[in-house]
Amino acid sequence: MPLNSSRPQLVPDQVFISKEAAGILGVSHKTFLKYREMGLITPINPGSTRPKYFGRDIMQCYDAALLL
Numbered sequence: 001m002p003l004n005s006s007r008p009q010l011v012p013d014q015v016f017i018s019k020e021a022a023g024i025l026g027v028s029h030k031t032f033l034k035y036r037e038m039g040l041i042t043p044i045n046p047g048s049t050r051p052k053y054f055g056r057d058i059m060q061c062y063d064a065a066l067l068l
C-alpha cells in the first residue's frame with residue numbers, strides 16, 4: 001500500500017499505537033513494521049508489547065519513506 005499523498009499534520013507530542021500510525025501513513029501494518037525494522041521509526045516505549053509513537057516521529061517516518 002503506498003504512502004498517503006500528503007504529509008500528515010499531527011500534534012508532535014500526541015501518542016499513537018502502531019495501527020493508528022500505519023493508518024496515518026496510509027500503509028499496511030506489515031509495511032509499517034518493515035519501516036520500524038529499517039529504523040525509519042522507533043517506538044517511545046521499546047520492548048513493550050504495545051509500542052507507541054509520537055506524532056513528530058510519524059511525520060519524520062513519512063519524510064524518510066518518501067526517499068525509498
